[in-house]
Amino acid sequence: MIKRGDTYTVSVLVPTYRDMHLLAKSLPTFLESNAGKVEVIILNNDTTQDVASWLATDLGITGGRVRVVEMGSDAGFARAINRGIGLSTGEAVFICNADLFPAPTYIDVMCAFFEAHPRAGLATGKILRYDLDADSPTAIIDSTGLMLSRNRRFLARGRSRAVRTPSGS
Numbered sequence: 001m002i003k004r005g006d007t008y009t010v011s012v013l014v015p016t017y018r019d020m021h022l023l024a025k026s027l028p029t030f031l032e033s034n035a036g037k038v039e040v041i042i043l044n045n046d047t048t049q050d051v052a053s054w055l056a057t058d059l060g061i062t063g064g065r066v067r068v069v070e071m072g073s074d075a076g077f078a079r080a081i082n083r084g085i086g087l088s089t090g091e092a093v094f095i096c097n098a099d100l101f102p103a104p105t106y107i108d109v110m111c112a113f114f115e116a117h118p119r120a121g122l123a124t125g126k127i128l129r130y131d132l133d134a135d136s137p138t139a140i141i142d143s144t145g146l147m148l149s150r151n152r153r154f155l156a157r158g159r160s161r162a163v164r165t166p167s168g169s
Contacts, residue, residue: 009037011090015080017045022098033107043080
C-alpha cells in the first residue's frame with residue numbers, strides 16, 4: 001500500500017439488491033472514518049430501486065464521495081464487485097454487503113494493519129451478527145469464513161457461535 005502523508009485512500013464497494021434501506025446504517029460509518037480519503041461505490045443490482053434518488057432524498061447524500069453504479073438487472077455479487085474494483089481509485093479496497101455495519105474504527109484499524117504488515121494482501125475483522133430491532137451487534141459470530149466441503153459446497157465456518165468480546169468493542 002502506498003502511503004500518502006498520514007492517510008490511505010480506501011474504496012468501499014457495496015453491492016445492493018433489494019436492501020438499499022440498510023445503507024442508512026452502514027454509510028455513515030464509512031463516511032465518518034478517519035482513515036483518510038474514503039470513497040464509497042454502491043453497485044445497484046436491482047432496477048426496481050432508485051438508490052441515487054433515495055440517497056439524496058432520505059440521507060442527503062449526493063455525489064462527492066458516494067457513487068452509485070447501475071448494474072442493470074441482477075448482475076450478481078461477483079460481477080458487481082469486479083466492476084467496482086475496476087472503477088475504484090483507492091489504494092485499499094473494502095468489500096462488503098449493505099447489511100455489514102462496521103465499528104466506527106474498522107477502516108482505521110484495517111489501514112493500521114496494512115501499514116504494519118506491508119506484505120499482507122488481505123485482512124478482515126471479526127463479523128458479529130447484528131440485531132436490527134435492538135440496533136446493536138450481538139455476541140454471536142456470523143461467520144469466520146467459508147469452508148469447502150468434500151461435495152464442493154461452501155459452508156460457513158464457525159457460524160452462530162457465541163464469543164466473548166471486550167467491553168466497548
